Amino acid sequence: MINSGVPRKFSLSVGAVYFALFTLFMYLPIALLVIFSFNDSPTLTFPLSGFTLKWYQELWKNQELVTAVTNSLLVGILSSLVATALGTMAALGVIRFEFPGKTLFLSVAAMPLVIPAVVMGVAMLIVFARVGVPLTLWTVGIGHVIINAPYAMLIVAARLAGFEEHVEEAAMDLGADYWATLWRVTLPMSAPALAAAFLSSFTTSLDEFAVTFFLVGSDTTLPVYLYSQLRFPSRLPLVVTLAAIMMVLSVFIVIVVEKLRRMAS
């Protein structure tokens, strides 16, 4: 047994140490941001100048910033759901079916990855303006879907490729129709890939600026507000504080979900 199955417990293996170091590497800058959110100075430099909660107090007064976060989350979640759905459909079609123009489709579908975001933003703005579509969070969402769907397709397809089709065939032989098989066999088996695709899309969407800037109307998203805010160095700690809150909250939610899951199982 090379892997001794799937161990139930963490063992202090090379893998675990590497994973821990990697996680540390990812969180080190985040930890600094959290520390500086309590620092009594508008510049982020060492040594620290003193403890304060004023950034947190000021943050709650800044309605515009809070709205921007809400908008970003909303666009992030919805656009990622759509991107994952579209990407999965395309991946299924491409991996499971043979059709004329498939190579062409794949080449075109990969292009949004290659075109610099600013070009896509400008191009989409021109089209929306010509057709007379007003700029709202919906247009931002459409932009994010186009950026993220190719990633989603890549991730899901990487899983579907070489997938044991006999499982699907077996299900269909047992009388399940195609869509039922898709829903009950194929998709559940691809669940980690779907989750990965969603995570990837959400992550991109949350920090997307170049396309967003051109497609956004008066409903600001977080990156748009933030980039513009950089004109005012004295407001940097507010943004840092916001990031600190979002990080701590996200980690907290993930841990709670994990605890819930353990309790349930």
Next chain:
Amino acid sequence: MNRLIWWKLALVMSAILLLAGCGNSDGDAADSDETAVTPDNSTLNVFEWSGYELPEFWAQFADQHPDTTVDFSFFGEDAEAFAKLQTGYQTDLVHPCSSWWQLYVDNGLVQPLDESRLENLQDIPESLLAYGRINGQLYFVPWEWGYESILVRTDKVDTIPTSWADLWNPEYAGHVAIYDSGETQHIVGSLVLGFDPYATTPEQNEAIVQKLTELKPNLLTYWTDYTEIVQLVASGDVWIAGNAWPDTLVLLQEEGVPVEYITPSEGRMGYVCGFGIPASAQHVDLAYDYLNAATSVDATTFLINEYGYGAANDKAIAGADPDTVELLQLNDSAILQSTVFYESVTPEQREVFVSNWDRVKAAP
């Protein structure tokens, strides 16, 4: 196992959705407010730099129009704002800086202003208003202005620079940062070489490229936003910062960082920005009221005290914190006289500035 993953996934998703849902209810409430009021005069859209949306800047407008929502949309770069308007984005007020004003007018993006409707016009010095007068008409109301000069870490250098040309002093090698902008660097190069920045010949442009390329060994980096340069100076990586704004001086001195803001022998550079009403504006009357609120003494005094920028309204200095005014040298007319303000450039000029600057950056 698969079932488990599904379940887990659903849980994560619903947790996130729940989180978003909480926030969302706020957003919905705001939306329904907007739609509840009659469409006319219910909202005013202002295309702004973020940070200027603070209610103190339009308190008078809020008193006048308690039922009107002011909707802000934001930009971070003049070119982006222009591109967006040129492509058909509709808004009631826009806030670009002076070197772009001519372009807005030439492309018919803004409408001439009715000077009789601008209450605070008499308090804005004619020297600034002149930038807003284009083809004999007032199109833009100057609102804020400021210097761009050299910021020095006095504890790190032996010689304090006295001119733009001193950026080339090898003593500072590896510790100079200059602003990443073709337009700005064209002016710096022109000042150092003694050219008129807005009437350079192709040969002079080549000389500027040559001169700027020679600066590269002295540079640590190009800086792109004010937060970045403040951080770089505060952290001690950069000793000499080109084209810094005076408010960085205030900020850094408060932090106890030893810095000095010099007046180069060629003169400081300066910028003016202000409001224009787009030709496609839907709420022109509201836009005028907003303009009057923004240029009021209260709002502009707040501008000086909160952000440390010069206010176009002369009366603001009286009410502003005297220390801030002193430190920013806002009322020193000798400095102001020698300052080289950004002037309108044609798209063709700007194109040359940017592509020459790209050549400098790309030089091996």
Next chain:
Amino acid sequence: MATLTAQSVPETKATPAEKRRLLLLMGPPVLALLLFFLLPLGVMALYTFQTGTLGGEMSWSLETYGRFWENTALHRLLWRSTVVSFQTSLLCILLSYPIAYYLVFRAGDRRMTLLTLIIIPAWTSYLLRILAWKLILGTEGLLNTFLLWAGWVDEPSPILLFSKTAVIVTLVYVWVPFVALPIFAALERMDKRLLEAAADLGSPPWYSFLRVTLPLSMPGVLAGFLSVFIPTLGEYVTPLLVGGVNGIMYGNLIQDQFVRALNWPLGSLMSLVMLVALLPLFLLFRKSDQVLQ
């Protein structure tokens, strides 16, 4: 991308039912691409046949093509960007493969949670994370303070910052989680019994890894490679913030054309050239895929 085309599908005539399924599956993605991507892209392509800047004189001509052809600095930067992207993608895969492997084979049912945990830092604005790294690596940053204290350096100086290396390191930090995702998804689908079978047949672990695990996870590795290499090619923020004077990349010049010079024709052309430059890559992947099959 082309890796995905070569999958084995029986070469039989599609039944009407299959055609309907295909239409339902592919319809929405194709429609979305046509409307929201190809149409705008076509508009941009038209711009390349113009000369001039937005807001100024614009006229139809092929001059933009000539200007691009003559400007060798652009070609040099495109090559530099390609090299940087390639190195970044490779490093990302080397770093994230063990993570994905660990999560799938060793982390048990905690793996989704742990995966999410390493993604979360990427939800913080990129700018802020880079700012934080500068706090660590700067002249008066954490690392220098430590080195001074330990007596390992006498004169503090920025470490790693403001160089091409800094660009690569930062890009790796930013993109590593995105590579871990497809590799994770690909390893996850592996039939673990294959490994057990290999072990039963006396195959040593490293041999099973090379002959079984690695080949089976290749689609994920390729997907990961593409999802870093392609977008980093046009990257401009990282070079601006940590690249210093000589770290400028092709993407910076595209950005300058669009948001500074407003020279949309040249900016569009530069983007399209990048697109064309990537075509050989797609062919390469198709080749490597056939070898793997």
